[in-house]
Amino acid sequence: MWVPRFSEHNQPMYLMVAQALEQDIARGVLVGGERLPTLKALAAALDVTPGTISRAYEEAQRRGLVVGEVGRGTFVSQRPAMRGDAPAAEGRLDLPSAQLDLSVIKPHGAVLESWLREALMRLAQSEDLTRSLDYAPEGGHPLHREAGAHWLRGALPEARWQQVVITAGAQHGLLVAMNGLTRSGDLILCEALCYPGIISLAHHSGRRLQGVAMDEQGILPEALRERCRQEKPALLVCVATCQNPTTAIMSEARRAEIAEIAREFDFLILDDDIYGFLAPTPLRPLASFAPERSVYLTSLSKSVAPALRIGYLHGPPETLSRLNAMVRSSVWMPSPLMAQLATQVIAEGLGTQLMAVQREEAAARQAIAAQVFQGLQVRSQPNSYHLWLTLPEPWSCDEFALLARANGVTLLSGSQFFAERSTSTRGVRIVLMSPTSRDELRFALTRLASMLASAEPRLYY
Incomplete structure (x- = not known):
């Protein structure tokens, strides 16, 4: 049975298998018409999932190296298209996008694919699936909210499930917090260079948005204080770790100073900590320096998978009714099925592995x-x-x-x-x-x- 040999492990496994196929065909180790191992057999030989081998064969087929025949298997093409070959004069040329x-x-x-494929299979066989097929109570199912609190405790040890509101991703969490905690015409502050989703939400909801000057740590406290002397803000939206777009990381001393300014001028903080897990050394979230006036936001889309559109808001008790009302008026409820998958990923430790x-x-x-x-x-x-x-x-x-x-x-x-x-x-x-x-x-x-x-x-x- 053909088994690929790898001189180095510098790519995803499915690409390494496809590359090994191409090299062995070029060297004559594999010849046209030769049958390749089954998905199960090659997966066992390489100690990977059959899904990984399936993806490798799909990539090889895209390159013109192999052909698949239903009921028979996968075979080396009679004349595999090698890199550098001139394209055929007729027929469709299936090339990757010209844009990087x-x-x-x-x-x-x-x-992500093979890991989440297996997670979905386990979800389909789980007794908890039934919970995911009906409407959820306000804020989400308690089990899903407890999973969210467990996820948050990595950064926010005091997180309580009763204060968690489930959202349909971080962008929805921004919408819920910005519209639930402010009114039309209110002033919202953010970094002078900020995530475009914040700009779009503010403009579409009739809020006024102003940027605060920055340095290598993000928002400058003296610039924030000056803005507050000129006008009264209702909310500060801040990405304190790996800021988008500048990558700035705010020191804990500055986070404490920002929190004191919020108390001094009586505004709320929306701590968007979606990139917090990427900090080179753990930092206390901005929200932990003023928990009585801070809403903490994160999601699984950047740390686990983009399609896992589940976010978690953690707010003071007095903000929860407004946050829940905005969830209902915007999407009624985030998908309980997606929330159950997120709960499973968290409970099994898969999320922590993927973050690493x-x-x-x-x-x-x-x-x-x-x-x-x-x-x-x-x-x-x-x-x-x-x-x-x-x-x-x-x-x-x-x-x-x-x-x-x-x-x-x-x-x-x-x-x-x-x-x-x-x-x-x-x-x-x-x-x-x-x-x-x-x-x-x-x-x-x-x-x-x-x-x-x-x-x-x-x-x-």
Whole structure:
């Protein structure tokens, strides 16, 4: 039976198997028409799941290396298409996208499919499935809320399930908190460069949004205090760890100072801690410095899987009725089926394992970026999913983003993150986790670095 041999383990397993297939075909180890091992047999030989081998064969078929025949198995193509071959004159050429997407912050997907496939199978066979097929009580089922509290206690040890409100992801959690805790016309403060979802929500709900000046730790306390002297804010939305887009991490001393300003000027804090698990050293959440006036928010979409659209809000008792009312008026209830899957993932420890895997992958990719962007002005964190690149003059962020797209790389211009139009920046946000492999990431980053090294922007007009 053919079993692949790997000289190094630097890619997801399914890609390594597909690569080994391609190499063995090129060397003549495998010949056209030869039958490959069954999914079950090869999975057992490599100590992986059959789903991983299925994905490897799908990738090999996409490359033209193998063909599958229903009821018979998978066979080496009679003339496998090797890399460098000229495309056929007729027929559909199935190529990957010409764009390398470095614009969406998400966990690396290669490790997720087989793990979550098995979790879904266990859910289907679980006695708890029945609970997930009916309407949920206000705030969510107590078991689901307790799982949420358990998840939060990694950062917020005092979390109580009675104070947890389940949301349909972090973006929905932002909507629930911003609309539930403020009124139309109220002033909401955030970082001067902030997550575009905050900007969109504020504008669509009739809230006024103002940005607060920042440094390498995020919001400047003196700038926040000055804003509060000029106007009375109702809410501060803050990403204190691995801030999006700048990757800033706020020190605990500054978190305490921000909390005191909130007490002094009597406003609420929405602590968006969706990237808290990526901190190189554990930090107390901003919400823990003023728990009586803070709502803490996180979700599983960045740490476990993008499709697991379950978020958790933890607020003071006096905010819960408003938060629950906003959940009802926006989606009635988050999916109990999804909440049950999230509960299972948390209870089995799978979420903790996936977080560790993602931190390790992010660190490896940050190391690649540091090497490729050596000599450029970059802000990042050891385990962050993204980085913030300040462009040398005379580049502007918009023209660089447009030129990068023309060269096959999609990223976000810093202008996408302006809380107010008066803000200016020469920065662009580059996400490292989307490319399928580290080699693909290196290729994309090298393209960007070569653009800066070899051309002036005026040459492209």
